[in-house]
Amino acid sequence: MTTDLSPETPLVPSFGTAETGRKLAIICSKGSLDMAYPGLVLANAALGEGVEVHLFFTFWGFDMINPRHMDSLKFTPLGNPATHLPQGLGGVPGMTALATHQLRKAIADLDVPDVPDFLEQIIASGGHLWACRMSADMQHLTEADLYEGVEGIISASDFIEKTEGAQLLFI
Amino acid sequence: MTTTTIGGHVLTVDQEGFLTDPSEWDDDVAVALAEQIGVVLDTEHREILRFLRAEHARTGETPTLRRVSTGMSIPVKRLFELFPVKPAKKMAYVAGLPKPRGCV
Numbered sequence: 506m507t508t509d510l511s512p513e514t515p516l517v518p519s520f521g522t523a524e525t526g527r528k529l530a531i532i533c534s535k536g537s538l539d540m541a542y543p544g545l546v547l548a549n550a551a552l553g554e555g556v557e558v559h560l561f562f563t564f565w566g567f568d569m570i571n572p573r574h575m576d577s578l579k580f581t582p583l584g585n586p587a588t589h590l591p592q593g594l595g596g597v598p599g600m601t602a603l604a605t606h607q608l609r610k611a612i613a614d615l616d617v618p619d620v621p622d623f624l625e626q627i628i629a630s631g632g633h634l635w636a637c638r639m640s641a642d643m644q645h646l647t648e649a650d651l652y653e654g655v656e657g658i659i660s661a662s663d664f665i666e667k668t669e670g671a672q673l674l675f676i
Numbered sequence: 677m678t679t680t681t682i683g684g685h686v687l688t689v690d691q692e693g694f695l696t697d698p699s700e701w702d703d704d705v706a707v708a709l710a711e712q713i714g715v716v717l718d719t720e721h722r723e724i725l726r727f728l729r730a731e732h733a734r735t736g737e738t739p740t741l742r743r744v745s746t747g748m749s750i751p752v753k754r755l756f757e758l759f760p761v762k763p764a765k766k767m768a769y770v771a772g773l774p775k776p777r778g779c780v
Contacts, residue, residue, distance in 0.1 A: 516680040516693040517712045518769055520762050546779055553741055555761035616743060617780045626742065629752040 521555060528557045528671035530664070535676060536565030538578040538608055538620075544676045545623045552630035559671065560627070561664045562655075563637035566676075567644060570636060570652040575620050580608045621652070628654045635659050635667070683708025694774055698732065701772030710770045721758055721770070724748065728771040738768045740778040 529551045533544045544566075548558045568574040582588040582604050583595030594600060609619070618626060624634065636651055636658045648658055659667070677696075680689050685705050688697045695701060695709075706725055710717045717725075727748050731739040741764040745752045759766035768775045 513681065515682045515712065516678065516689055517682070518693040518765065518775075520713055520766060520769075525761075549780060553762060553764050615778075615780070616746075618742065623780075626745075626752050630741075630756060 525555045527555075528559070528668060530559050530561065530668035530671040530673045532561045532563060532673070532675045533566035533569055534564045536568035536574070536578060538580040538605060540676060541566075541569050541578055541620055542612070542617075544674070545620070545627065546617075547674065548627050548632055549623070549630065552627065552632050557671075558627070558632045559635060559664070559668050560632065561635045561637060563640050563661075567636065567640045567646070569620060570624070570634065570655050571646070571650070572652055575624075575652060578620060579605045581605075624652060624654055635664055637661065637664075682712060690774070692775075694769055695772040696774070698729070698772055701729075705772060706770055709772065713766055713769065715759060715766065715770065717770070724750070724755075724758065724767060725771045728767055728773060732771075732773050737778070738771075738773040738776045740764055740776045740780060741767075742780050743778075 529548070531544045531548055533541070535541065544560060548560055551558050562570045568578060579601055581595060581601045582590050583592070586592070588604070613619075617623070628634065634652070634655045636648075636655050638658050638660045641647070641658045648655065651658075678689050678691070679686050680693065681687070683704070685700070685708055687695055687700050687705065690696050706722070707717055710721070715721065724744060727744060728739055731737075731743065731747065739747065741752060741755060744750065744767065745755060755763045755767070759770075765775045
């Protein structure tokens with residue numbers, strides 16, 4: 506029996522192989538500012554780790570890819586005990602605008618982009634955006650009405666087909 | 677404290693292999709680190725590494741992909757081309773810095 510006397514292997518971080526084969530599907534179903542970010546942050550993080558990412562925008566999540574609304578999503582403390590504000594305050598006129606302003610500032614202070622810029626970064630990183638057919642039909646919207654980075658309006662079954670084998674997040 | 681020898685340089689690294697002492701880094705080390713992950717450094721890479729080093733020295737934190745992109749006006753897509761698959765971590769590694777802490 507011989508002993509391998511090759512020099513010690515250097516310690517180098519494992520960056521995986523070029524094709525990880527890992528896939529992530531994220532369903533964005535909410536149209537409020539605070540609920541838009543979890544999907545965007547996770548999509549961006551996954552892309553940075555070499556994961557293939559598909560986002561499917563459905564129901565209220567359509568506002569995230571509708572140029573009329575994507576830059577003006579709002580946040581309300583109403584019905585959200587985690588803001589630690591008295592719930593009655595949420596209904597006071599102007600409170601949604603104030604809370605939205607505060608949240609936008611907190612996000613910008615972290616150098617995290619607004620929704621349109623974030624989507625642009627996700628596309629530049631190789632992410633795929635899909636719009637839900639049923640939501641488009643309900644809102645009478647066509648591809649021309651949506652954010653240009655959306656690759657297509659597809660049915661739920663088409664999305665399931667596209668994301669075969671993917672891990673899935675519903676937000 | 678762990679040390680590893682890469683391209684003849686004895687380097688202090690963390691458990692994963694990221695350098696823990698920025699002062700051990702120089703241009704030759706960068707070449708050796710890049711070689712380990714299959715990247716051949718050109719002037720564009722080097723400019724990015726300089727930015728990372730300067731930002732880390734200034735703020736104490738390794739810039740994220742977004743910060744590199746906005747700070748240097750380089751498209752994110754280009755960063756993925758220069759440091760494929762996992763650009764943020766690869767840039768940090770070759771720059772001799774810890775991996776970025778930020779989420780975005």
